[in-house]
Amino acid sequence: MFNFVPALANRFYAALRAGDRATCTEILNSFFYPFMALRSRRKGYAVAAVKAGVRLVGFDAGPVRAPLDDLTVEEEGILRDLIEAHS
Numbered sequence: 112m113f114n115f116v117p118a119l120a121n122r123f124y125a126a127l128r129a130g131d132r133a134t135c136t137e138i139l140n141s142f143f144y145p146f147m148a149l150r151s152r153r154k155g156y157a158v159a160a161v162k163a164g165v166r167l168v169g170f171d172a173g174p175v176r177a178p179l180d181d182l183t184v185e186e187e188g189i190l191r192d193l194i195e196a197h198s
Contacts, residue, residue: 115164116142119197142197149189155179160190167191168198 112120119142126134150160158175163182165172167190174181182190 112143112146114161115168116194116197142193145193146190149182149186149193152186153180156182163187163190164194167194 119138123135123138125131126138146160150156153159155175155178158179159181162172162175163186167187
């Protein structure tokens with residue numbers, strides 16, 4: 112998360128430290144849970160989703176190595192929407 116939505120990561124951490132449950136819950140529901148659902152679609156997507164997020168914000172992360180698979184075009188679109196909603 113720090114690799115591709117660092118402001119959101121910092122916002123979550125600050126809310127957590129401050130005991131701001133409402134903000135934590137909002138971030139969990141709007142970003143973390145959908146991101147975790149995407150990561151859970153296929154074995155190896157924990158790596159693939161992070162690499163895709165890094166690429167989507169403009170850095171060269173390269174593809175995942177075999178036997179892992181990169182996200183599909185549709186799944187990258189889902190991740191792009193999540194990133195854009197939280198950048």
